[in-house]
Amino acid sequence: MKLSTFINSALFTVAIALTPGIVGAQTPANNNQPINTAINSNNIPNHSTQVSYLKPFNTAFLAYEGGLKAEGIPSGSALISEYQTGNLSTLDIVKAAVRANKVSADVLNNQDYLSAVESQLTSFTQHTSY
Numbered sequence: 001m002k003l004s005t006f007i008n009s010a011l012f013t014v015a016i017a018l019t020p021g022i023v024g025a026q027t028p029a030n031n032n033q034p035i036n037t038a039i040n041s042n043n044i045p046n047h048s049t050q051v052s053y054l055k056p057f058n059t060a061f062l063a064y065e066g067g068l069k070a071e072g073i074p075s076g077s078a079l080i081s082e083y084q085t086g087n088l089s090t091l092d093i094v095k096a097a098v099r100a101n102k103v104s105a106d107v108l109n110n111q112d113y114l115s116a117v118e119s120q121l122t123s124f125t126q127h128t129s130y
Helices: 001-026 056-064 076-082 090-099 104-108 111-128
Strands: none
Touching: 001 056, 056 076, 056 111, 076 111, 090 104, 090 111, 104 111
């Protein structure tokens, strides 16, 4: 009995110790360097620093969880509804993620990335329609 308590405590401690690293992996690294906030023709900031980007699933999930509300993207069922009715596109969501400095503007020209975000959004709509 005492061994299982010790193992559970050790696992709990390890989980707490690793959580900051996992959370940090989800945000772009700009090393606190200044960012050029000039706007290009797509109304997207031109960044002068290298920005790592989220995987397509994480971009879609960020929108679903409300992480792009400041950029005008609804969350949860409102996101799904707007997407299903065509009032919100995959490109709209990815542009919002770029404006929020969550992904690099390079992904706007990456059809594989856009298709993967679209696939994830479609998956959300299928799982919420039950």
